[in-house]
Amino acid sequence: MSAGFLTPDWAPAFQAVPRSAFLPDLMWPFDMATARSVAVSRANDPDGWLRYADSDAPIVTQWDDGEHSGTDPGQVSTSSASMPSVVFSMLRDLDVRAGHTVLEIGTGTGWNAALLAHRLGAENVVTVEVDESVATTARAILERFGTPVRVVHGDGSQGCPGAAPYDRIIATCGLRSIPFAWVRQSRPRGVIVAPWGTHYSNGDAVARLVVADDRHSASGAFTGPVEFMKLRSQRLPPVVHTEYVPGSVADGDESSTTITEAQFLTRQFSPQRFALSLLVPHCRHLVADKDAGARPVWFYGLTDRSWACVQFRDGAAARVWQSGPRRLWNEAEAACRWWEERGRPGFGRFGLTVDGDGERAWLDAPDNPVPVRQVM
Incomplete structure (x- = not known):
């Protein structure tokens, strides 16, 4: 389950220290096939419990900061055993x-x-x-x-x-x-x-x-x-949509974009998404489920009430609505272009420097900082 990651110097520890020895009798592995957490009890299903314990899957061991009870998954996973x-x-x-x-x-x-x-x-x-x-x-x-x-x-x-x-x-x-x-x-x-x-x-x-x-x-x-x-201490509370958009998206300024859904919504752990996260600061990005060929993607400013929504639709140009001091979709478009123009850099080309003044992300070398927009 750790092929390609378990180096020879760690192999003895892996053999001597099984993950199963540290897991609770009731746990919630993330089932890769269904993309959801499932309750597994060692008392009721010892074989299934051990199978998950020995798998390369993350396992939730606490929900809702310990306020959760019962066997159904809670609202927010707050402690776990990593893959x-x-x-x-x-x-x-x-x-x-x-x-x-x-x-x-x-x-x-x-x-x-x-x-x-x-x-x-x-x-x-x-x-x-x-x-x-x-x-x-x-x-x-x-x-x-x-x-x-x-x-x-x-x-x-x-x-x-x-x-x-x-x-x-x-x-x-x-x-x-x-x-x-x-x-x-x-x-x-x-x-x-x-x-x-x-x-x-x-x-x-x-x-x-x-x-x-x-x-x-x-x-x-x-x-x-x-x-x-x-x-x-660094968790954010959930975004409350109505605090940003009390009425309709039509209340925002409307435009369109030539960027397609496939170009923008790359895989979850893609370097493009990581680049956007650096270049569009103090922003929360949420992707809605697709319905009748349309998928809204939302951006919420975290320092003011700026918001943007781009709606991708099969077979048609995407429509955009924006409101507030920041044009968040414009920032996202510019970030996409920046990443493309620099040869689509992967994770290994990005880095971070931390000092008494804060932290700075960079590309290729510490003296080449990622151009982060200053947000008041």
Whole structure:
């Protein structure tokens, strides 16, 4: 299930530390065939439970910040066990060596921390979990498994200064801003591996940052696309459509576009979508279901009430409506052209620099920043 991601140095840990040892009796794997989460109980379906535990599928272990009850999926997944292929690709990026100390942000089930402890020793791993119940459960499982990693209940955005500095920091949650505290808590030339993205969508890309010798910045390229549950302190509430469009789209300024649905709505984890997420800042992008040959795509400004809607229709030019200080569809069109004109760059050509002034995405080199529009 981890073919192509499980490197030889991690194979012994994978054999010794099975994901199944860290999963709850009731869990909600994401069924790839139906694209939905399904409840699986070890008591009622032990074979199915084990099959999912050993599969390369993400598994939800908590809904709605622990307020959920029952077997049906909740509203928002808030803790999980990641796909093993993703776990091992990020551990590969982390590049740990004997004697390294590691800070993990987002304990979850504890499996990732146990894998690190198997390589480095439990005394060299600290993991931080924002949810007290999740932290308590993971701590007990890690101790029972024989890997008594230090589990800290707290806000991972603050890191864990008491045990700093760290050779490596890894986040198992999606970031919309990488805390500078992590840079300051790293050793010179330390490595930070974290899923990062913008509020444009739920998609992330794994940033592999190397900390500068003076620890005043960290910089590095993205290694590939992922999607993680977001750091709780950086989660956005759902967009309320009627707060932007109280009436009809016809109230906006109407135009059209020659961009087709196939050109704009590329696959979920495409580099084009990632480029748009960088170039259309402070914006939430939502794709509606297709109905009678028509598909609306919405853009909502996050600093004002600007909005845009492009409606793609089979066999006809797409219509566009926009309202507010920003012309969000115009920004999206320009972002598409920018990506095309630069040779359709993939994830590996993009990178990120983090310092005390914030963070900057770049293309090919840190001195070539992505031209992000300033939004007040």
